[in-house]
Amino acid sequence: MQEEQPVKPANIANIVATNQGLLPLTMEKPFAEPLSVDQVEELMSAGVIIVDTRSSPEFGVGHIPGAYHAHLSSPEFEQRVGWVTPLDTPLILVTNDEEEAQRAIYNMAFIALDGRVTGYLDGGMDAWMGAGKAMATLPQMDVFALRDRLSVNGLQVLDVREDDEYDEGHIEAARNLSFKLIPTQLDSLELNPHVPTAITCATGKRSSTAASLLLREGFSELYNITGGMAAWESADFDVVF
Numbered sequence: 001m002q003e004e005q006p007v008k009p010a011n012i013a014n015i016v017a018t019n020q021g022l023l024p025l026t027m028e029k030p031f032a033e034p035l036s037v038d039q040v041e042e043l044m045s046a047g048v049i050i051v052d053t054r055s056s057p058e059f060g061v062g063h064i065p066g067a068y069h070a071h072l073s074s075p076e077f078e079q080r081v082g083w084v085t086p087l088d089t090p091l092i093l094v095t096n097d098e099e100e101a102q103r104a105i106y107n108m109a110f111i112a113l114d115g116r117v118t119g120y121l122d123g124g125m126d127a128w129m130g131a132g133k134a135m136a137t138l139p140q141m142d143v144f145a146l147r148d149r150l151s152v153n154g155l156q157v158l159d160v161r162e163d164d165e166y167d168e169g170h171i172e173a174a175r176n177l178s179f180k181l182i183p184t185q186l187d188s189l190e191l192n193p194h195v196p197t198a199i200t201c202a203t204g205k206r207s208s209t210a211a212s213l214l215l216r217e218g219f220s221e222l223y224n225i226t227g228g229m230a231a232w233e234s235a236d237f238d239v240v241f
Contacts, residue, residue, distance in 0.1 A: 001207040014016040021061045031112040032093060032105040034122035037131045040064075040092055048118055051081055052094040053104050053124075056208035056224060062125060064094065067136075069235040071205045072100055083180045085148035095227055138211050141223035143232045146198055148172075156197040158189070159231070160210040165202065169239035171232065174200065179210040186217065193219040200232070 035043070044050065046172040050067035052059050057068045070080040072095070085091060094218065101120035110116045129135065141149075149155045150173060159170050160179040170176065175189050179201070191197065197219055201207040208224045215222060225231075233239065 007124075022057060030105045030109045030117070032098075032101040032117055033119035034098065034101075035092060035119040036122055037127050037133065039119075040100075040121050040128075043090075043092060043118060044128055044151055048090045048092055049085060050094060051085065051091050052212075053077070053100065054094065054096055055142060056204050057210055058096075058125075059212070060140045060224060062129065062135040062137055062239070063212075064128060065134055065136040066096065066123075066216055067212060068216075069208050070106055071208065072107075074205050077104070078111050078113060080179075080206075081108060081112055082111055084209060084213060085181060088116065090118045091116050092118050094124060095120055095122055098122075109131045136215065138208065139223050140204075140214070140226045141198060141228050143235050143237065144224055146200075146232075147237055148237075149196075149198070149210050156191055156195050158191065158199045158210070159229075160199060160206050167230075167231070167241065169241055170229070171200065172238065172240045179206045179213070182213045186214075191219075193217065194221075196221040196223070198223045202229055203228045208221060 050064045051070045052067045053062050053072040055071055063069070068085055070077055070084070074080060079200060093101050093104050095104060098120070105114050105117045108117065120132065150157070157171055157174040159166050159174040159176045160182070162177070162178050166176040177185060177189055197214070199207040199211050199214070201220065204224060204226050211222050211224050
């Protein structure tokens with residue numbers, strides 16, 4: 001039986017071309033330029049996308065509407081950006097400070113994504129909020145609240161871990177689709193975007209990335225499960241296989 005191949009980042013062609021010497025390597029350390037709130041708004045109107053690299057709770061409290069989320073501390077940060085963002089689309093980083101912005105673009109250079117970075121939001125979300133700009137939120141739900149909601153009323157649950165993780169134990173009501181596949185295979189789940197939906201993974205990072213994608217798809221009531229399945233199992237709640 002042929003094994004499934006791992007999902008490749010959308011920019012895999014650029015990675016291969018860079019490794020083969022078909023695309024020039026940047027010898028200088030990549031640098032992210034600071035951008036004002038007005039510059040960010042103007043670039044967004046021209047089609048530049050936002051990638052928010054802050055933590056899941058920070059993203060949940062408030063972010064630029066339509067932003068993609070990929071936590072900088074995630075072990076696959078740059079790959080996650082490549083997996084979920086549109087191929088070759090310019091992007092702007094939202095970070096907590098300049099140091100994080102430079103670390104993000106440096107990491108992205110390893111898979112040939114640094115050339116897509118237009119810059120970062122100078123002053124971060126404090127500057128955005130201070131300018132009175134629109135904000136979106138992503139509520140965070142702990143596993144105790146999730147268990148209570150599942151026992152009382154309808155709630156869709158989406159587990160965005162990989163197949164093998166899901167098979168090792170999951171919430172009974174959960175449907176499974178890797179966060180990497182949401183851009184191309186979300187319709188296969190037939191989820192109702194108007195029904196409250198809880199998203200879980202192993203620890204709450206991939207689920208936040210997935211939630212940012214679903215927000216862009218018009219899901220009206222989303223919850224990121226803090227602590228993910230690690231917290232669910234630590235609470236000794238039931239799982240099925």
